[in-house]
Amino acid sequence: MNADQSCQLWVSDITYIRIKNDFQFLSLITDVYSRKIVGYHLHASLATEGPLQALHMALGSLDCLPDGLIHHSDRGTQYCCNQYVQVLQSYKISISMTEKGDPYENAVAERINGILKSIFDLQRTFADQREAAEAIQKAVAFYNTVRPHTSVEDLTPEKAHALTGTLKRLWKPKTYKRKQNNEQETKNLNGNSASV
Template structure:
């Protein structure tokens, strides 16, 4: 699953695109930048692909119908890898609930308390939140009270 959010910084907006593995709730790809574009999505997808090494024929990629996902560059990237593309119905936030929930947690638990930072500082904070807190410490009821990393380990052991 993927989505993009914006976070206010000293220089303006910082846009964050994430790829979330719905099985483990891990953020497996992310990209940040000052422009909300398909390039952010492709960068996050490449990071996720490199990390997960999936068989695209076994994947479903879910997003909203934003221009970054609906554009030819993103569609071609996914089609080349034989990934099934799934997009939310227009105006239906429930189809993207997991990514919306992730962004709400990121902002409520982390970025809101920081105040205005530079984009570089905020990028570092987001990286820390995801890698050190969200994956290793934050428990999820959807994962039986486990953290994303602990749940992924449990899946790999099975």
């Protein structure tokens, strides 16, 4: 689906956060059009409560409920359970899930996880839940309001969220790079064989 404004498609996922010798779980909801993180919550377990809190934060960010909003997730039990589904249905939000739990079917959500962990250092081990929660809050705020994103014309997600219409992606897909590399290798091979 190619979204042309915010609040058409949200994607959700859960990623682990290491705290001492244990893990807690960060639930995220991201708007696909703007790449803005609209809801998040750090929870001590994989129970539905974490994703539900993130969903309530996302819903609370809306001025009014847009028509035709779709919520996409993997097939985790947290997203399939009655409690979560009932909240989505009560807001008339359509439900979409990956077919096989393949991460490529939820690529935007997986990419956000990677950005937060690699660029904002959320992959490190935190001393306690408070330290982790503070780091997450700062990372999400910086990600949403300061960091330009190549998927939304080098705008911040916050700025992109206020727009409508197609936003240009300023990155080249890996297949494009792979094709260029293959063409260059072919030229090199042909050039080398011709000179032998």
